[in-house]
Amino acid sequence: MTRIYPPRPREVSPSARDLRAELNEEQYAAASHGTGPLLVIAGAGTGKTRTLVYRVAHLIDTGVPPERILLLTFTRRAAQEMLSRAERLVGSATARVQGGTFHSVGHRTLRRFGAAGGLPPDFTIMDQGDAEDLMQLSRAALGYAQKSKRFPKKETLHSIYSSHINTERAIEEILYQDFPRFVDYADDVTRIFADYTARKSDRNLVDYDDLLLFWALLLEQSPDLATRIAGQYDHILVDEYQDTNLLQARVLRGMCRDHRNLTVVGDDAQSIYSFRGANFRNILEFPQQFPGARLVTLEQNYRSTQPILDVTNTLISRAEERFTKNLWTARVGGDKPWLVTARDEQQQTRFVVDRVLELHEQGTPLREIAVLFRAGYMSADLEIELTNRKIPFEKWGGLKFLEAAHVKDVLAFLRVADNPRDEVSWYRIFMLMPGIGDVTARAMIQSMAERAWDPDAFTHFVPPPRARDAHQNLSRLLRVLRRAGDDGAALAEQIDAIRQLYDDILRERYDRPDPRLADLDQLRTISAGYPSRAAFLAALALDPPSSTQDLATGASESEDDALILSTAHSSKGKEWDAVFVIWAVDGWFPLARAAESEDELEEERRLMYVAMTRARNHLAVSYPLNVYSSRRSMDYSMDQLSRFIDRGVREQMERVVLGDDDKPDATAPPPVPESPIDLRALLLGRFSRGSGGSGAGGAGSTGSPGGTDDPAVR
DNA sequence: TTTTGAAGTCTCTCC
DNA sequence: GACTTCAAAA
Numbered sequence: 001m002t003r004i005y006p007p008r009p010r011e012v013s014p015s016a017r018d019l020r021a022e023l024n025e026e027q028y029a030a031a032s033h034g035t036g037p038l039l040v041i042a043g044a045g046t047g048k049t050r051t052l053v054y055r056v057a058h059l060i061d062t063g064v065p066p067e068r069i070l071l072l073t074f075t076r077r078a079a080q081e082m083l084s085r086a087e088r089l090v091g092s093a094t095a096r097v098q099g100g101t102f103h104s105v106g107h108r109t110l111r112r113f114g115a116a117g118g119l120p121p122d123f124t125i126m127d128q129g130d131a132e133d134l135m136q137l138s139r140a141a142l143g144y145a146q147k148s149k150r151f152p153k154k155e156t157l158h159s160i161y162s163s164h165i166n167t168e169r170a171i172e173e174i175l176y177q178d179f180p181r182f183v184d185y186a187d188d189v190t191r192i193f194a195d196y197t198a199r200k201s202d203r204n205l206v207d208y209d210d211l212l213l214f215w216a217l218l219l220e221q222s223p224d225l226a227t228r229i230a231g232q233y234d235h236i237l238v239d240e241y242q243d244t245n246l247l248q249a250r251v252l253r254g255m256c257r258d259h260r261n262l263t264v265v266g267d268d269a270q271s272i273y274s275f276r277g278a279n280f281r282n283i284l285e286f287p288q289q290f291p292g293a294r295l296v297t298l299e300q301n302y303r304s305t306q307p308i309l310d311v312t313n314t315l316i317s318r319a320e321e322r323f324t325k326n327l328w329t330a331r332v333g334g335d336k337p338w339l340v341t342a343r344d345e346q347q348q349t350r351f352v353v354d355r356v357l358e359l360h361e362q363g364t365p366l367r368e369i370a371v372l373f374r375a376g377y378m379s380a381d382l383e384i385e386l387t388n389r390k391i392p393f394e395k396w397g398g399l400k401f402l403e404a405a406h407v408k409d410v411l412a413f414l415r416v417a418d419n420p421r422d423e424v425s426w427y428r429i430f431m432l433m434p435g436i437g438d439v440t441a442r443a444m445i446q447s448m449a450e451r452a453w454d455p456d457a458f459t460h461f462v463p464p465p466r467a468r469d470a471h472q473n474l475s476r477l478l479r480v481l482r483r484a485g486d487d488g489a490a491l492a493e494q495i496d497a498i499r500q501l502y503d504d505i506l507r508e509r510y511d512r513p514d515p516r517l518a519d520l521d522q523l524r525t526i527s528a529g530y531p532s533r534a535a536f537l538a539a540l541a542l543d544p545p546s547s548t549q550d551l552a553t554g555a556s557e558s559e560d561d562a563l564i565l566s567t568a569h570s571s572k573g574k575e576w577d578a579v580f581v582i583w584a585v586d587g588w589f590p591l592a593r594a595a596e597s598e599d600e601l602e603e604e605r606r607l608m609y610v611a612m613t614r615a616r617n618h619l620a621v622s623y624p625l626n627v628y629s630s631r632r633s634m635d636y637s638m639d640q641l642s643r644f645i646d647r648g649v650r651e652q653m654e655r656v657v658l659g660d661d662d663k664p665d666a667t668a669p670p671p672v673p674e675s676p677i678d679l680r681a682l683l684l685g686r687f688s689r690g691s692g693g694s695g696a697g698g699a700g701s702t703g704s705p706g707g708t709d710d711p712a713v714r
Numbered sequence: 715t716t717t718t719g720a721a722g723t724c725t726c727t728c729c
Numbered sequence: 730g731a732c733t734t735c736a737a738a739a
Contacts, residue, residue: 128728208728435716466717568727
């Protein structure tokens with residue numbers, strides 16, 4: 001059937017777009033760069049994305065077909081931002097520009113070319129939690145389940161493994177550097193990884209790291225295959241390059257083997273993803289990796305007022321290592337950023353809410369205001385208050401809808417229907433069933449593996465008497481799922497069928513089942529947008545709804561005005577008219593666990609820098625003097641101003657001390673201790689007390705600096 | 715022997 | 730507030 005499409009809106013013609021007039025000199029140099037490698041060092045707010053978007057426009061104008069341009073980013077948010085801005089500039093042609101996160105493009109590549117490299121096309125993607133569960137199965141299968149408590153947990157094993165893949169360091173090296181308390185287990189860990197790897201390929205499972213690794217391997221496998229994969233694109237542009245790791249650099253080398261048209265943009269001062277193997281030295285070594293690279297540096301900031309830049313420049317100038325210069329702006333005026341001292345968390349919350357309303361009344365849309373914090377849970381009190389006062393908000397980052405146990409439970413059913421070899425999901429389902437525990441679940445999986453994962457293998461399993469009902473119900477459900485059609489509508493029916501069995505289990509397990517049942521309703525709703533079960537599952541792993549709010553409000557309301565609450569990580573690349581950074585308390589920002597190493601502390605500093613540079617006109621940093629929480633039970637208090645807000649930074653800020661009436665109290669003396677306590681010494685003191693005489697027999701521990709072999713530090 | 719309930723232990727960032 | 734660990738029940 002032929003459909004009549006409305007006529008395309010007329011795109012801006014190349015001549016109508018004057019790059020020179022719309023960009024500054026450096027931006028223009030980057031955007032109009034011809035062929036060959038290009039490195040753009042771009043400070044916060046210097047028009048990085050703008051430059052990249054104009055570069056895309058320029059390439060299209062000079063005749064490069066849009067579908068032969070690939071835009072790569074590290075986070076989904078950055079990918080969306082860039083593609084949508086490009087579309088606004090050049091119109092519908094950009095709809096054909098290829099792009100996404102490294103992982104999603106890797107996924108597309110594997111689906112299309114994986115078979116040529118021996119990878120079955122119908123693999124299932126595991127998220128991090130799934131991968132950890134599979135790691136646990138490997139760990140148990142090799143008999144390490146009961147072993148001493150000093151043996152790494154499944155999360156730790158996975159983190160070591162992921163680090164091994166992404167940083168290309170040897171396992172011994174990772175253990176020595178990052179997990180010195182486990183160095184003796186190098187052989188055991190390696191054996192578990194071997195089993196994990198074999199298990200993945202046997203079960204047709206692929207983890208996040210595999211999406212990158214297999215992509216790199218396909219490119220290196222044969223010149224012919226590499227040419228087919230790399231030959232899809234003429235130009236590759238990478239945003240946030242400081243957040244890439246060695247494996248991604250390897251992928252890029254492979255993708256640019258036949259041309260060298262690679263543009264990378266980044267800022268070493270904003271490198272905040274080392275926990276994922278990112279290394280900002282990648283950006284510094286770019287000229288060596290791609291000889292002849294042109295270097296362009298952007299230093300004019302278009303975002304923030306001078307007072308805000310003064311503070312953030314001072315903050316980042318304290319960094320041990322950095323390569324970008326101070327930013328400057330032509331914007332004049334503006335208030336000094338505030339440093340707000342609150343009595344306690346509740347007063348901090350009231351301050352934020354009152355000030356948000358004040359700004360809103362002065363005409364700032366809520367969507368132009370953001371509250372940023374170090375970790376997702378730190379906004380709990382604020383969320384309650386906003387809900388009480390009926391102020392709409394949207395939360396970015398933090399705990400995800402899909403990480404909730406009940407959502408993963410339902411998805412597990414869909415996944416085994418999609419991939420009968422998905423051991424992780426089988427185990428998860430079995431453990432849900434009344435009368436089935438670890439032993440029976442393992443026996444069932446064993447029996448199915450022996451029958452080569454025949455879809456009917458489960459039905460033929462003879463369960464112990466107590467599990468007979470569960471076995472029967474499950475058999476029936478699996479038959480329904482297998483018979484169901486494979487399109488969006490059938491997907492909703494499948495979820496309904498699963499819920500007939502699962503809802504009762506859920507009600508049994510949780511005290512307050514209603515919000516969780518509502519989550520499942522939402523899952524059903526979004527499933528309707530996908531053409532098939534496999535597409536749905538893959539999309540959920542790679543491009544999950546960014547917040548529960550997204551789901552709750554639906555697309556129609558997403559235009560609505562809402563205050564943004566975000567982790568500092570998720571805020572990168574965005575900007576707001578007014579920004580609040582809350583919980584600027586030592587131990588919270590930086591987190592106490594980062595005090596362990598200089599490198600981590602430096603990364604926390606860059607993270608604070610990222611958070612504060614999001615502000616255009618108003619910036620307030622707040623901290624409560626008293627922290628009432630379980631932390632109080634510890635025998636020291638950490639509720640002191642973040643060490644990053646040192647004297648030099650404070651001098652450029654407006655001090656606000658909140659009084660009893662929540663109003664600024666001009667008479668109160670600034671309650672900031674001039675020399676912050678040594679958090680690290682306190683932590684070490686606590687741990688040495690807590691862990692008894694652990695230092696006694698440690699021959700290897702004597703020489704390690706900074707006590708990083710402390711058992712209490714994960 | 716296996717499952718289940720209860721007490722106890724932490725709590726990050728993202729694909 | 731979610732997940733692990735331990736002890737009691739089936």
